[in-house]
Each structure stands twice: as C-alpha cells, then as structure tokens.
Amino acid sequence: MPEAPLPVAAAPPRTRRPGPPPLVVFGFCWLALMLAVALLADLISPYAYTALDLRNRLSPPIGFGGTWLHPLGTDELGRDVLARLIYSIRTSLLIAFGATIIGAVVGTTLGFLAAHFRGLVEQAVLALVDFSASLPFLILALSVLAFFGNSMVLLVCLLGLHAWERYARIARGLALSAGAQGYAAAVRQLGASPWRLYGRHVLPNIASTLIVSMTLAFPEIILLESGLSFLGLGVQPPETSLGSMVGYGREYLTRAPWILLAPAVTIVLTTLSVSLIGDWLRDRLDPTLR
Amino acid sequence: MREAAPLLRAEGLVRRYAMRRGAFGRSVEVRAVAGVSLTVERGRTLGLVGESGCGKSTTGRLVLGMEAPDAGSVAFEGKPLPSPGSAAWRAQRARMQMVFQDPLGALDRRLPVGAQIAEPLEIHGIGGKAERAARVEALLGAVGLRADQAMRYPHELSGGQRQRAVLARALATEPALLVCDEPISALDVSIQAQVMNLLVDLQAQFGMGVLFVSHDLRAVRQVSHRVAVMYLGQIVEEGEPDAVLHDPAHPYSRALVSAIPHPGRAGQRMVLQGDPPNPADRPSGCAFHPRCPVASALCAREAPVLKPRPDGRLVACHVAQGEAAPGQGILAKAA
Numbered sequence: 036m037p038e039a040p041l042p043v044a045a046a047p048p049r050t051r052r053p054g055p056p057p058l059v060v061f062g063f064c065w066l067a068l069m070l071a072v073a074l075l076a077d078l079i080s081p082y083a084y085t086a087l088d089l090r091n092r093l094s095p096p097i098g099f100g101g102t103w104l105h106p107l108g109t110d111e112l113g114r115d116v117l118a119r120l121i122y123s124i125r126t127s128l129l130i131a132f133g134a135t136i137i138g139a140v141v142g143t144t145l146g147f148l149a150a151h152f153r154g155l156v157e158q159a160v161l162a163l164v165d166f167s168a169s170l171p172f173l174i175l176a177l178s179v180l181a182f183f184g185n186s187m188v189l190l191v192c193l194l195g196l197h198a199w200e201r202y203a204r205i206a207r208g209l210a211l212s213a214g215a216q217g218y219a220a221a222v223r224q225l226g227a228s229p230w231r232l233y234g235r236h237v238l239p240n241i242a243s244t245l246i247v248s249m250t251l252a253f254p255e256i257i258l259l260e261s262g263l264s265f266l267g268l269g270v271q272p273p274e275t276s277l278g279s280m281v282g283y284g285r286e287y288l289t290r291a292p293w294i295l296l297a298p299a300v301t302i303v304l305t306t307l308s309v310s311l312i313g314d315w316l317r318d319r320l321d322p323t324l325r
Numbered sequence: 326m327r328e329a330a331p332l333l334r335a336e337g338l339v340r341r342y343a344m345r346r347g348a349f350g351r352s353v354e355v356r357a358v359a360g361v362s363l364t365v366e367r368g369r370t371l372g373l374v375g376e377s378g379c380g381k382s383t384t385g386r387l388v389l390g391m392e393a394p395d396a397g398s399v400a401f402e403g404k405p406l407p408s409p410g411s412a413a414w415r416a417q418r419a420r421m422q423m424v425f426q427d428p429l430g431a432l433d434r435r436l437p438v439g440a441q442i443a444e445p446l447e448i449h450g451i452g453g454k455a456e457r458a459a460r461v462e463a464l465l466g467a468v469g470l471r472a473d474q475a476m477r478y479p480h481e482l483s484g485g486q487r488q489r490a491v492l493a494r495a496l497a498t499e500p501a502l503l504v505c506d507e508p509i510s511a512l513d514v515s516i517q518a519q520v521m522n523l524l525v526d527l528q529a530q531f532g533m534g535v536l537f538v539s540h541d542l543r544a545v546r547q548v549s550h551r552v553a554v555m556y557l558g559q560i561v562e563e564g565e566p567d568a569v570l571h572d573p574a575h576p577y578s579r580a581l582v583s584a585i586p587h588p589g590r591a592g593q594r595m596v597l598q599g600d601p602p603n604p605a606d607r608p609s610g611c612a613f614h615p616r617c618p619v620a621s622a623l624c625a626r627e628a629p630v631l632k633p634r635p636d637g638r639l640v641a642c643h644v645a646q647g648e649a650a651p652g653q654g655i656l657a658k659a660a
Contacts, residue, residue, distance in 0.1 A: 217430030226418030322478045
C-alpha cells in the first residue's frame with residue numbers, strides 16, 4: 036500500500052479558522068443585547084410600562100428637544116417609550132422565537148414522518164400542507180382567537196402554525212432525496228434505527244436549508260404578530276409588543292414619529308441580525324465549505 | 326463445493342419493477358432479475374459479472390435482504406432473511422454488510438470518518454467507548470489508513486482512502502458476508518489494484534464470504550474463487566475463474582472475455598451484433614439468441630436452463646451443452 040509509508044506521516048496542521056465577519060459579530064451583539072433586555076426588563080426599565088405622566092404627553096426624545104426624564108420620549112398618554120420598548124422586546128422575542136421553533140419542529144417532524152412512511156401517512160401530511168397553504172392565515176387566526184379567547188400561549192402556538200407547511204415540504208423533499216442518496220442507504224444498511232438515521236444523518240445534512248427557512252420565517256412572524264395586534268387580536272393592551280407599538284404609533288406618525296420609529300428600528304435590526312447569523316451559521320455548519 | 330451449510334444460498338430470485346412510459350402510459354413490467362440462484366461459501370468469493378443493466382446490483386441488494394424478491398428465497402446461514410426494515414433485519418446487519426460503488430456518496434459528509442467507522446459498533450451495541458475507539462484504530466490500520474485520518478471528513482480524503490474507510494466501516498462488526506457492489510469502478514486503475522489486494526488480504530484476515538459484483542472481468546478474476554456471468558437477469562455461466570476466462574463456454578461469456586484488451590492480439594475480438602435487449606421486452610427462448618453468433622432454431626423457441634456440464638461448469642446454452650448444432654445466428658440469416 037503505497038499510501039501508508041509516506042515520508043511525512045504526521046498530520047498536516049489544521050489552519051485556524053478565521054473569526055466571524057464584522058456584520059455577524061454585530062448580529063450576535065445585537066441579539067445578545069435583545070436577550071439581556073428581555074431577561075432583565077424588570078430591572079432596567081425606568082418606569083412601569085403602564086405608568087402615565089400626563090404633564091409630559093408626546094414629549095420628544097433627546098436630540099429632538101426632549102429631556103433625560105424620558106430619553107426616548109413619551110406617547111399620547113404620557114407613557115415612557117423606553118419602558119414600553121423594553122417590555123415590548125420581551126413579549127415580541129418570546130412570541131417570535133417560540134413560534135419559529137414550534138413551526139420548525141412540527142413541520143420538520145411531519146415532513147420526516149411523510150418521507151419515512153410514505154403511503155397513507157404521506158398523503159395525509161401533504162393534504163394538511165395543501166390545506167394550510169391555501170387557507171389565509173389571518174382568517175384562521177381570527178376564528179381561533181375569536182372562539183378560544185386570547186392568551187399568550189395560544190398566540191404563540193397559533194403563530195407557530197404559520198409557516199409549518201414550509202418546513203414540512205422542505206423536510207419531506209430533502210429527506211426523500213437523501214434516502215435515494217448513498218449515505219442514507221448506507222446507514223440504513225448498517226442496521227441503524229429510523230431515529231438514528233433521521234436524527235444523526237439526515238437532519239444535519241438538511242439543516243442548512245431549514246435554518247435559512249427559519250431566518251426567513253422569524254421576521255415574518257414578528258410582522259404577523261404586529262398585524263394581529265393592530266387588528267386587536269394579538270397582544271392585548273395594556274400588554275405591549277413591538278407590533279402593537281408600531282400599530283398604535285401610526286396615528287401620531289406626523290406629530291410624534293418617535294413612538295413608531297423606536298420599535299420599527301428594533302424590528303429591523305433584530306430581523307437583520309437573525310438573517311445575518313442564519314446565513315453565517317449555514318456556511319459554518321457545512322464542513323465542505325471550511 | 327460444500328453443499329452442507331453454505332453461508333448464503335439464493336434460489337430462483339425474481340425481482341420485477343413496474344416502468345411507465347410517459348405521464349399516462351401503461352406501466353410495463355421489467356424483470357431486472359429473472360430467476361437467479363447462487364451460493365456463497367464461507368471465506369470464499371463469488372464474482373458476478375455482466376454488462377450494465379443486467380441485474381447484478383439488484384441481485385446484490387436481494388441477497389442482502391435490502392429488497393424483498395418477488396419470487397424465490399434467500400437463506401443466510403440456513404435461515405430465511407427477515408423482512409426489510411424489521412428489528413430482526415436490523416440486528417442481522419451486523420452479520421452482512423455492503424460496500425458501495427461511490428465511496429463519497431456512501432459516507433456522510435458531515436461526520437469525520439472515524440465516527441462513521443464507529444457507527445456500526447454503536448448501532449449494534451458492541452463494546453464500551455474505549456473499546457470502540459481502539460477498534461476503530463485497529464480497523465483503520467487494517468485497511469491501511471493512519472490513525473489521525475479518523476478525524477478527517479470524507480471530502481478531505483482521496484478516492485482510494487474513502488473506499489478504505491467504507492471497507493473499514495463494513496468490517497467493523499466482523500460480518501460473515503460482504504457484498505461489494507462495483508467497489509472499484511469509481512477509482513483510478515492504480516487505486517483499483519490496491520483496493521482489490523486489500524480485499525483479498527482482509528478476507529484472509531477476517532474470513533468473510535464475499536459477493537463481488539463488477540463489470541470488470543480482470544478484477545473479478547483477481548479476487549474470486551468462483552465466477553458467475555449474468556445476462557439480462559439470468560446467470561448464463563458459472564465456474565472457476567481461470568476456466569471461465571480461458572475457455573468460456575457460453576457465447577456471451579466468449580464475447581465478454583474477448584473484450585478484455587490484450588496487447589498484441591488485435592483483430593480477434595468478437596463483436597456482438599445488435600444492442601443489449603430491453604428487459605421489458607425479453608426475446609423468446611434464450612434471451613441471448615438475437616445477438617448470438619451460433620444461435621440455432623431451438624434457441625429462439627426454448628429457453629436453456631443452467632445445468633452442469635461434464636467438466637463441472639454450469640452453462641445455460643443449448644449449443645454449449647450439445648443439445649443443438651451451432652447455427653449461423655439470427656442476424657446473419659436475416660442479412
């Protein structure tokens with residue numbers, strides 16, 4: 036075997052991987068900040084998010100003639116925008132992360148079930164997928180929330196159903212094509228159980244596509260939640276979320292744009308960070324791209 | 326041949342596929358394997374040769390139980406195979422393993438090869454963590470890879486190294502039967518020789534029975550103790566490799582052997598007329614008779630059966646068995 040007795044038998048030194056690019060570092064920092072804000076909301080908030088300061092209604096933020104009393108200004112009822120923003124971040128992150136994960140887990144599981152069992156199970160899952168894809172989500176949400184009342188848990192679960200059919204389609208298609216490829220056949224042929232085959236081999240191999248899909252669904256869910264809140268079906272006042280802040284701030288867009296701008300900027304930066312990290316993670320998880 | 330308890334015995338295997346032409350076409354039945362019987366002995370190698378599409382790989386999958394045959398039976402160590410996908414079938418995988426044609430495709434590109442070689446041990450619950458690590462190192466050594474290459478990903482290895490890793494994984498549970506489905510056809514010629522030598526060495530070391538599926542006659546001759554020639558889903562000739570290659574009895578084997586390039590033997594090549602037939606539309610009688618240079622009238626009417634000749638070789642041919650006088654061939658007559 037001529038390959039074994041090579042003169043240099045030592046392994047070549049592995050090159051150090053370069054760190055993440057600056058934009059990804061920014062994304063991580065921003066998400067860390069958001070998580071810290073969400074976790075420490077009660078400690079860092081200057082006021083309660085319902086506290087009124089009737090003498091300082093619609094006061095502008097610093098830089099626009101405002102005072103340090105209300106750094107980001109106040110809304111039409113004199114509630115502190117910074118305090119409301121902090122609590123909104125907590126609510127919206129909970130909803131967006133919770134719903135994204137529920138959607139991904141439910142969709143991927145059903146997709147794998149369809150790909151593994153084929154036949155009737157597959158037909159049933161595909162019928163559900165088509166049903167879910169053809170039904171306007173807002174109508175479903177309206178009817179569910181109208182009949183079952185409104186609670187945070189219900190809202191998160193409902194938004195989790197928003198994009199599940201996408202994950203189900205992707206997971207089924209990719210699992211089917213993986214099954215036709217050599218590696219899945221080889222692992223099955225080793226005697227692996229379906230758990231092992233799908234959990235250890237198929238899922239990591241198709242994870243990049245699912246992660247990209249999650250980073251697309253995350254901003255959608257934030258926007259969907261704001262739409263529902265705007266219609267009065269999402270987060271109910273006095274609770275507050277980024278979406279409902281944008282929705283209620285819309286009325287004062289010309290006179291007091293800071294009510295709307297603060298949560299809008301937060302939404303944009305958060306979704307951008309999630310997209311940047313997702314993209315980088317996708318490349319990072321693929322050993323062939325190192 | 327020891328008839329007492331062969332490692333693997335397949336009897337009359339048939340595998341049909343439904344093939345549809347066009348979106349609304351009628352489905353046509355294709356018999357990929359049409360009645361194959363074979364025996365693999367412990368510690369011996371049976372080579373299976375034939376042109377592309379003759380059903381070699383399907384036969385390999387059938388004897389491994391990865392697909393259930395439509396007719397016929399497979400007995401492994403005297404017992405029939407459990408149905409594919411069942412727990413008993415999964416447990417039996419430790420005793421029979423497969424080596425694939427494309428080593429890059431057969432390896433998970435997201436796991437280092439060491440983890441993949443250890444995988445059959447984990448699946449079948451063999452040994453503790455330390456024992457598995459030691460076993461992986463021993464296996465890597467047995468197939469001629471360095472211990473530090475266990476940390477490599479498949480795309481970081483060369484084609485020959487990948488096929489060695491696949492071999493190491495297949496041998497991890499010390500199987501009694503190894504089916505090699507064209508294990509060398511994706512490799513360079515120089516690497517092919519290495520892998521074949523390795524296979525012979527490993528067989529001497531581990532003592533497994535091997536079904537070696539290939540279209541390369543020289544490779545089959547190098548590793549096999551017996552050779553079976555397949556044509557259109559049937560075995561047409563079976564015997565000792567040297568005998569079959571030096572004095573092929575079946576006209577199809579003769580054509581295959583004459584296709585081996587030989588320096589200084591130009592002009593003697595026997596070129597088959599016509600195309601390989603469509604398995605969906607099998608010729609009557611002997612499946613080979615439309616292309617056969619010595620086909621007689623009997624060949625078009627009656628299918629020959631695989632039976633032993635006086636010298637012990639199994640041949641399915643009316644002419645080679647002396648049941649019909651050599652004819653001129655169907656194509657020659659038509660011309």
